[in-house]
Amino acid sequence: IRSRTAEADSGHEIVIEGGRVSAIRPVAANRGTMVEVRDLFYAPPARLKFMKGERAEAGAITELVRRIAIAFPHVRFTLSGTDRSTLDLPACDTIEDRVAQILGREFVENSLRIEAMREGAELTGLASIPSFTRANSLMQYLYVNGRPVRDRALAGAIRGAYADVLPRDRHAVTALFLNVDPVFVDVNVHPAKADVRFRDPGLIRGLFVGSIRQALAQAGIRPSTSAASAMVDAFRPGGTASSYAWRPQPSPGFDPQTSFHRPMEFSEAAQAVFDETMR
Secondary structure, three states, X not given: OEEEEEOOOOEEEEEEEOOEEOOOEEEOOOOEEEEEOOOOOOOOHHHHHHOOOHHHHHHHHHHHHHHHHHHOXXXXXXXXXXXXXXXXXXXXXXXXXXXXXXXXXXXXXXXXXXXXXXXXXXXXXXXXXXXXEEOOOOOEEEEEOOEEEOOHHHHHHHHHHOOOOOOOOOEEOEEEEEEOOHHHEEOOOOOOOOOOEEOOHHHHHHHHHHHHXXXXXXXXXXXXXXXXXXXXXXXXXXXXXXXXXXOOOOOOOOOHHHHOOXXXXXXXXXXXXXXXHHO
């Protein structure tokens, strides 16, 4: 691991190789911090059998950087790798601008602002309206004291908040930040620090469910901008909406040239034959 940090006029470099940390030395570098990682698991080969393919690992690293970047909008993040895909996120002034970089401006336009506090726990961020959903929960970004987490309890709280307005196979899109006294949260539950445990989980769940439901109730029924745009495009000349055949399709063997000229079953002649037969 090679880390370089430079201020306006000077830079410093630290090299960690095989667990040995080198002395800090001055280097010429651009302003900012650059971390270079090579052969991270060469020393413990037991870790190699748990690693997936290069493409999958690169995708996991990219997703991790994206999650960290949302929590620090004032910092610029640049990620490059051997797969020739570069992630460049310029610094932003607000959380909304950074969320738009990661999740798209469409999400920001179809989200509700969440701001709530209960007994020292503060919840802020964005949550999508019921008409803006996804087929899975991969676009639910959750943070506890600035740390990105994937916690089942928090995901369950979000699902409970949308239980009355979303079908079971749809998931909301969120970027929510929970700030709580570190004394009341344990971050050492999972080796990857992805799960957390709260001293009062009922309080946290109530904060999530109550604040999101209150925002949904205040916003009322609101269509997403993507659905409205699709409907408008359908009425424009040359729209891409598929045509709808309002007439029923004819049954097999139907001939419009002859079928309409045949006597109907309940015409006078056919009915007379039917009456004669029934006598």
